Amino acid sequence: MTRAGAPIIVVGGGVAGLATALALAPRPVRLLCRANQGSDTASALAQGGIAAAVDRADSSDAHALDTLVAGARHNDAAMVRWLCRQAPAAIGWLEAQGVGFDRDAAGRLQLGREGGHRASRIVHAGGDASGAAITRGLRRRAQHAWHIQWRSDVDVQALRLRGGTVDGVRVLDSRGRRHDMDARAVVLATGGIGALFARTSNPAGANGSGLALAMAAGARLRDIEFVQFHPTALDIAGGHCLPLITEALRGAGARLQDGPGRPLMAGLHPLEDLAPRDVVARRVAQAQRTDGGAWLDARDLDSDWERCFPTVLAACLAHGIDPRRQRIPVTAAAHFHMGGVAVDADGRSSVAGLYAVGEVACNGVHGANRLASNSLLEGVLCGRRVGESLARLPRSTVPAGAHHWVGRGAELPPAESAALRDLLWQAAGPERDAAGLKSALQTCAAWRKDGWQAQLAHCLLTAALQRDRSLGAHYRTDAT
Numbered sequence: 001m002t003r004a005g006a007p008i009i010v011v012g013g014g015v016a017g018l019a020t021a022l023a024l025a026p027r028p029v030r031l032l033c034r035a036n037q038g039s040d041t042a043s044a045l046a047q048g049g050i051a052a053a054v055d056r057a058d059s060s061d062a063h064a065l066d067t068l069v070a071g072a073r074h075n076d077a078a079m080v081r082w083l084c085r086q087a088p089a090a091i092g093w094l095e096a097q098g099v100g101f102d103r104d105a106a107g108r109l110q111l112g113r114e115g116g117h118r119a120s121r122i123v124h125a126g127g128d129a130s131g132a133a134i135t136r137g138l139r140r141r142a143q144h145a146w147h148i149q150w151r152s153d154v155d156v157q158a159l160r161l162r163g164g165t166v167d168g169v170r171v172l173d174s175r176g177r178r179h180d181m182d183a184r185a186v187v188l189a190t191g192g193i194g195a196l197f198a199r200t201s202n203p204a205g206a207n208g209s210g211l212a213l214a215m216a217a218g219a220r221l222r223d224i225e226f227v228q229f230h231p232t233a234l235d236i237a238g239g240h241c242l243p244l245i246t247e248a249l250r251g252a253g254a255r256l257q258d259g260p261g262r263p264l265m266a267g268l269h270p271l272e273d274l275a276p277r278d279v280v281a282r283r284v285a286q287a288q289r290t291d292g293g294a295w296l297d298a299r300d301l302d303s304d305w306e307r308c309f310p311t312v313l314a315a316c317l318a319h320g321i322d323p324r325r326q327r328i329p330v331t332a333a334a335h336f337h338m339g340g341v342a343v344d345a346d347g348r349s350s351v352a353g354l355y356a357v358g359e360v361a362c363n364g365v366h367g368a369n370r371l372a373s374n375s376l377l378e379g380v381l382c383g384r385r386v387g388e389s390l391a392r393l394p395r396s397t398v399p400a401g402a403h404h405w406v407g408r409g410a411e412l413p414p415a416e417s418a419a420l421r422d423l424l425w426q427a428a429g430p431e432r433d434a435a436g437l438k439s440a441l442q443t444c445a446a447w448r449k450d451g452w453q454a455q456l457a458h459c460l461l462t463a464a465l466q467r468d469r470s471l472g473a474h475y476r477t478d479a480t
């Protein structure tokens with residue numbers, strides 16, 4: 001195949017990559033990811049669902065306002081308005097792809113409520129198994145789409161640049177073989193960075209490897225200090241990637257408590273347990289330090305656990321906790337990256353031929369803090385927008401001349417990786433200050449030559465130090 005006829009390469013088999021690949025039809029697409037059946041995607045783990053103002057009493061303007069308030073108005077307001085207006089149509093599109101959302105006896109969509117939303121507008125599927133249902137539906141479509149060629153056992157390790165334009169990728173397959181592939185354009189849909197922190201709700205592969213590739217290619221990054229911490233992951237001693245305890249449980253009446261059983265959020269915020277995630281996450285972290293731990297009491301819940309919360313029930317039981325009879329120990333955990341590769345509304349990065357979409361990208365829609373359940377929505381809508389815009393890319397123009405490869409570089413050795421995760425958690429977790437950030441930067445600087453993860457962490461710490469005021473999820477205890 002000539003380079004002019006090369007496929008568009010989409011890296012990532014989560015909701016953003018799948019939506020992009022489907023929307024590219026009829027252009028040939030090569031979809032690359034690391035694991036089969038979406039087992040390494042954050043998308044498949046999503047519990048709460050997908051936000052959309054579908055109720056008559058609700059409106060896309062109200063959804064947009066809640067998004068802007070959650071994002072501390074650091075958002076791109078035009079992107080927010082676009083996303084919220086398109087949300088009901090995204091639900092319709094997902095249903096057309098075979099995703100069955102939960103409905104009541106009258107056939108109406110069941111709507112949940114999560115922190116920061118002033119209306120019930122979270123559409124869900126399979127109770128708290130929404131992400132699994134959505135990715136299963138999209139995966140089936142993609143597997144039957146003739147324009148998509150799928151490889152699910154490869155790690156993309158380098159990008160090829162020719163005349164300043166990205167026109168290929170180098171991958172390592174599961175048998176340790178290297179392959180170089182031509183690309184008409186490359187779309188990174190590689191997810192977030194939660195796994196760089198000691199405690200996370202993300203899968204282990206969400207370590208920012210796509211972000212590191214974009215950095216190596218010289219792409220501009222944006223807002224990378226903004227990381228959302230979820231207040232309620234299951235607190236497993238020594239655990240790194242922790243099961244999430246969905247906020248929908250608090251929406252259904254579960255309450256946070258400290259060790260002796262006192263309400264954790266009483267008097268702290270008008271919305272108490274459903275206050276914005278950063279507020280609750282900081283209180284949970286504080287209770288872990290000083291009040292005998294943080295617990296979620298869901299024992300009095302008037303819900304059918306098997307139908308409404310099968311994922312949480314199974315995760316708790318697997319760790320010897322029956323949430324119907326016992327309080328659930330919880331911890332704050334790195335959950336969502338608002339920052340990422342700086343892109344425009346069509347996913348274009350600052351490097352020609354390189355695009356980004358989903359959690360790895362930053363188009364400004366989430367501002368300084370993401371509103372709950374807006375990210376699956378972003379993955380679907382922005383994925384489709386990027387795919388549709390790339391489908392119009394002329395086939396003929398390809399850059400000429402010599403090429404060179406830019407890669408992430410060496411991996412940090414396991415012991416240093418674990419130390420880096422602790423370092424980031426302590427210095428750039430739910431609470432940050434200049435002294436902690438400066439000291440972490442010094443340690444990190446010494447590790448930079450040993451692995452790309454330390455280089456990425458160095459960038460995040462630098463951005464967090466430079467932003468010397470609290471904003472959204474970035475909380476500076478020394479300058480609030």
Ligand SMILES: Cc1cc2nc3c(=O)[nH]c(=O)nc-3n(C[C@H](O)[C@H](O)[C@H](O)COP(=O)(O)OP(=O)(O)OC[C@H]3O[C@@H](n4cnc5c(N)ncnc54)[C@H](O)[C@@H]3O)c2cc1C
Pocket residue numbers: 011012013014015016017032033034035038040041042043044045046047048049050051130131154155156157189190191192201202203205206209210244335336357358359360372373374375376377379
């Ligand atoms: C536990 C949990 C619950 C959540 N609940 C919700 C929710 O209810 N509602 C909501 O809106 N959002 C939720 N989120 C956030 C949301 O799930 C994610 O933001 C979103 O799914 C990210 O989608 P993505 O396609 O960008 O990335 P992912 O779904 O993470 O997919 C990343 C893909 O990139 C591939 N990849 C990465 N690096 C490479 C590489 N170097 N080479 C090859 N392939 C690579 C991976 O294999 C994977 O296929 C939740 C997140 C978590 C972790």
